[in-house]
Amino acid sequence: MAEQSVSWIPSWVDGASLVPFTLRSGDHEWRGARPGDLDWPAVAEGLRVAQEALRDIPVRRIVEAVDTVAELWAKRDFPPRQRVVRDAAVVTGMSEETINRSLDGELGTLRAESLLAALERELGDPEVLDGFRPDARLGGSTRAIGPRTVLTVFSGNAPGLPARTLVRALLVKATMIAKIPAREPAFTAAFLRTLHEVEPVLADSVLATYWDRDDEATMAAALEHADAVVAFGGDEACAAIRAKVGPHQLYEEHAHKLSFGVVSEDYVARHGVAEVARRIAVDCSDLDQQACLSPQVYLVEAGQARAVAEQVAVAMRLAADDCPPGVIDAEGATVLQHRRLVAEWRAASTTSGEVWSSDGLEWTVVLDDTLLPLSGAGNRVARIVAIPGLADVAEVVRPYARHLQNVALGAVGEEFRRTAEDLARLGVSRVTAPGEMTRVSMAWRHDGQPRISGLVRWCDVEQHPEAAG
Numbered sequence: 001m002a003e004q005s006v007s008w009i010p011s012w013v014d015g016a017s018l019v020p021f022t023l024r025s026g027d028h029e030w031r032g033a034r035p036g037d038l039d040w041p042a043v044a045e046g047l048r049v050a051q052e053a054l055r056d057i058p059v060r061r062i063v064e065a066v067d068t069v070a071e072l073w074a075k076r077d078f079p080p081r082q083r084v085v086r087d088a089a090v091v092t093g094m095s096e097e098t099i100n101r102s103l104d105g106e107l108g109t110l111r112a113e114s115l116l117a118a119l120e121r122e123l124g125d126p127e128v129l130d131g132f133r134p135d136a137r138l139g140g141s142t143r144a145i146g147p148r149t150v151l152t153v154f155s156g157n158a159p160g161l162p163a164r165t166l167v168r169a170l171l172v173k174a175t176m177i178a179k180i181p182a183r184e185p186a187f188t189a190a191f192l193r194t195l196h197e198v199e200p201v202l203a204d205s206v207l208a209t210y211w212d213r214d215d216e217a218t219m220a221a222a223l224e225h226a227d228a229v230v231a232f233g234g235d236e237a238c239a240a241i242r243a244k245v246g247p248h249q250l251y252e253e254h255a256h257k258l259s260f261g262v263v264s265e266d267y268v269a270r271h272g273v274a275e276v277a278r279r280i281a282v283d284c285s286d287l288d289q290q291a292c293l294s295p296q297v298y299l300v301e302a303g304q305a306r307a308v309a310e311q312v313a314v315a316m317r318l319a320a321d322d323c324p325p326g327v328i329d330a331e332g333a334t335v336l337q338h339r340r341l342v343a344e345w346r347a348a349s350t351t352s353g354e355v356w357s358s359d360g361l362e363w364t365v366v367l368d369d370t371l372l373p374l375s376g377a378g379n380r381v382a383r384i385v386a387i388p389g390l391a392d393v394a395e396v397v398r399p400y401a402r403h404l405q406n407v408a409l410g411a412v413g414e415e416f417r418r419t420a421e422d423l424a425r426l427g428v429s430r431v432t433a434p435g436e437m438t439r440v441s442m443a444w445r446h447d448g449q450p451r452i453s454g455l456v457r458w459c460d461v462e463q464h465p466e467a468a469g
Contacts, residue, residue: 007032140467146172277311279435
């Protein structure tokens, strides 16, 4: 079979002047193409024409098309999905089962019911994207207009990550220039090829390609023709993009984030130590703990911390048997071994600490009584830190408030409501149950902001005799 490009070039682009590129991981290569420096004005004009065709498609037809693609991709034996899974395993080091489970979750959010729920939550009536709709509170009508073109800079290695942002742009009838992630390059183009088979107008509204971070000319050319910019990456990378965005452009950022879990004694009493441990192990094992949604640490009330940690070690082993962890590169192995050594040294110097681990690097469980500086998770390390009580949680994590994102809150009754309120005020944008940390819905306001309505501007008709009509 001929090698398939990791870029997606709309059918209206003149391919003669495209510039080839190659992405490499070890002995593997992925090839694609992007417009040359002089081609971007023609690309911008093509996107303008594509957006005119896109805005004539009813939003519910867009939902149906995406649902059809998601249904095809939901099948693990779907050939394009199988190729993407194999490629992602090579470049990320994750096992194919880990990648498949990630895609199962991502694709589930793209089904019609999920998309309509997200649209209704953020817009009320999805058909405001098609034309003016009656608004009783206004006494007139209202209309939502998406940007003409969104530039999205993707990063990270979470399989299927671009899907949600891509679909959100199409739902508001915006075209997109997408810079694909080097750490997971194959998904976007493969997904768009399927979309082209289902609804060509949608796929031809997207240009997905790659350029190096230091390719200022291509970045500037793409940015010049965008009405909105969505950036993924670390704080430094996002800051560099933010500095280039003009005052006339909408800007959405997904920078460095930290997530954690909390478990109370009452929650353990209600669900049992083994079940709570299983849920913690799920959160610390999904996506090999590489996602920003994955927990850096689990804070457990001191009376149950040791019992929970002991059972988490059992559950982590079972999770590794059920879904094998990926291959850790040399740098990652060195970091993990250092983390183990530090944890073992601390455990030896206290009466409360302990470390459990596999013979290899498959999983690690650390019991500690101190929250060490949080910087990043990864490679299935479950840190259980004993705390006096849930009332202390907000103060314990306050130094990280700027980066907080996702919290698994294992609490019941009033302690759940009180702690959720404290976390919300601190800056957390999602509270869920242990075991559900990486299973986000399309309706979640990603990082605390509306991601569909945040792309649109509104036009209201009021105090006009024709408004009722």
